[in-house]
Amino acid sequence: MTTPRTVLVTGGNRGIGFAIAEEFLAQGHRVAVTARSGEGPEGSLTVRADVTDTAAVDAAFAEVEEKLGPVEVVVANAGITRDTLLMRMTEEDFDAVVDTNLGGSFRVIKRASKNMLKARYGRIVLISSVVGLYGSAGQVNYAASKAGLVGMARSITRELGARGITANVVAPGFIETDMTAELPETQQAEYKRNIPAGRFATPNEVAKVVAWIAGDDAAYISGAVIPVDGGLGMGH
């Protein structure tokens, strides 16, 4: 049993973020989620925030601190895709994805680090993707944003590692959520052929790993990239 903590998960109203919030709740933690729409799982505190808006992120943290206490574990999960080939990708497609996935994570962990430094304790988990290091045709913006999270976690590890703070990356492969449901059936079948496990994962299979890396048993792991991809990205 890991020590109960105050946990904040961004984008916790659906998909992987929802499953992560459920898993932390099941393990006895105090859980808040940020959402632009909808609600987190029953038992969690939902706060409104768009991660591209620094003031909204700040207000969300203030509300969580008031109701649940300082955030000790933060999971930067909110993310989007705007897939298209490089030649067709607009600057707007590029900026929107980088500002949400990479910029959003920066805003959230910067705000979280204030209290973590005071407490000399913190767990930062960044949700990247197998394609961050593996690459993916049609995802120049998305892969760049997800690769950036690796440099971010490793730099935080070097800056804050001596203060009881860890920063790790979880890199999922294909997970059954709205994001992958948008892919055409033929493309899904093609992807499955390339995944050694031969299937997509459930959001809960990612959530279990996130809860473990944020828990007491993983205190000496920092700057790591943990794949949850059925073997798809081996060596990347």
Ligand code: NDP
């Ligand atoms: P979904 O599309 O199902 O959910 C995305 C979540 O992010 C939603 O809660 C959404 O909120 C939130 N979000 C998006 N933009 C913003 C924003 N600007 N501000 C606040 N919240 C925002 O995605 P998944 O659950 O599939 O993915 C979650 C994370 O996992 C993402 O970072 C994704 O890149 C990553 N990932 C997913 C994989 C997969 O196969 N599904 C594989 C590898 C990584 P709202 O409902 O309000 O839009």
